[in-house]
Amino acid sequence: MKEDILYCETCRHNVCTRRIPLFSSLDEDNLRKIIGIIKRKHFKKGELLIGDKTILDSLIIISRGKIKIFRITHEGKEQILYIFSEGDFFGEKNLIRNRLTNYNIEALEDSSFCMIHKDDFQEIIHEHPQICVKVMEELCTRLDRFENAVENMGTKNVDARISSVLIEFSEKYGKPYKNGIMINLPLTREGIANYIGVTRETVSRKLSSFQDKGYIEMIGNKKILVKDRVILEEFIQ
């Protein structure tokens, strides 16, 4: 069956080809070709995929798991720039220019990746320029997120930033629950802190405060139930 041929051994659910928007415009033949090109790799939780100032010459698609892309300042502070999960891709910046990476990439859980080498990808783009538009769309989406992030960090207080990350996580990693949205947190408190640019103690205090007020409920350290999404959204406006 065609389904079998198109099945990528790493991506249990065909993620790296059929399911991601990047290749949605391709037909079966071309998908098959791409699957032939793909290199697979697996990383365990906590492992570093890519270090700062190294060469990244492939487009990487996440077929399973989650990663964080972050920088470390010379004072040792960590700033998380992206959290990516199944279906997301990264490394696109290095496809059109030759530079060393300017961040680190680490697996947040056991993860699998499909990698397409720069040269192969350029060939694909050449044959299917519409993929270029998809990449542009994704770049625009990321720009949107950063524009919002800069606005938040520049004009909003910490309540707004916490609300913002809770809403982002509830959209990406949340599932409807009897009285709200249950989030499976991809990050620890410290990770959240490094994502929004505050200290872990501040995150702790704010989350406790939000819980006291009934906006959220913390279930252990790895889950948060968002009980009042509307009020969180009001903090951001």
Next chain:
Amino acid sequence: MKEDILYCETCRHNVCTRRIPLFSSLDEDNLRKIIGIIKRKHFKKGELLIGDKTILDSLIIISRGKIKIFRITHEGKEQILYIFSEGDFFGEKNLIRNRLTNYNIEALEDSSFCMIHKDDFQEIIHEHPQICVKVMEELCTRLDRFENAVENMGTKNVDARISSVLIEFSEKYGKPYKNGIMINLPLTREGIANYIGVTRETVSRKLSSFQDKGYIEMIGNKKILVKDRVILEEFIQ
């Protein structure tokens, strides 16, 4: 003379076509075609080109002057996201998707613009897909800047953010001077404050402090001489 034919009446120096990287891969014939399509517009200092939640259906190239792209929070705080000048373009996000704008655009000085309608631009891209790569490169450059901005706002103190904007401005608007780089500031103190997410008083205090230490020298309100660029760079690292 060919030069005459290619001369765009708005852009005294042929900026909108020959001089901007976006169209650098086109030949004379195609440049001439684009010049025929372009609509010109002029705005005075302080005028609003585009308001929030409106339609922007053209790619706009700045042929003369400077603009700021900014948002206003519901508390009335302004966050400047971009400052663009001669040769820069914007509006590209709306070329591939139909959305209302999510920011305001205002002329920082008397400015002239060359506008290419969405439909025309898509036609150009169709005939010259290499322009798509140029747009992607520009998007990547902007992403880089925002990644840096988020890192700065998240992990660095205000000294670092002031240093960062001084270096950015000295690269964009600075000219070598006997003992440093003279910057013609595109923004007031308040503008700088709204660009890096602090108050105007803080900008004042920090600049005074930098002047006392001999890093910079303020010439009136519209010029700053960067005397010790190296030390400013150390603040950012």
Next chain:
DNA sequence: CGCCTCATTGAAGAGTATCAAAAACTGTGG
């Protein structure tokens, strides 16, 4: 069950925002 990691809480301190007032600058018109 115990250990190690992660999270919470408290108290003190640093840094920026805010409010208020004075000073400096810029551009205009005489």
Next chain:
DNA sequence: CCACAGTTTTTGATACTCTTCAATGAGGCG
């Protein structure tokens, strides 16, 4: 070229928020 008026900037005092440092508490995995 100077004076004036409006705007912008600087400076000071105070308040508030977040950070830092320190200690306690809870969670999760072997």
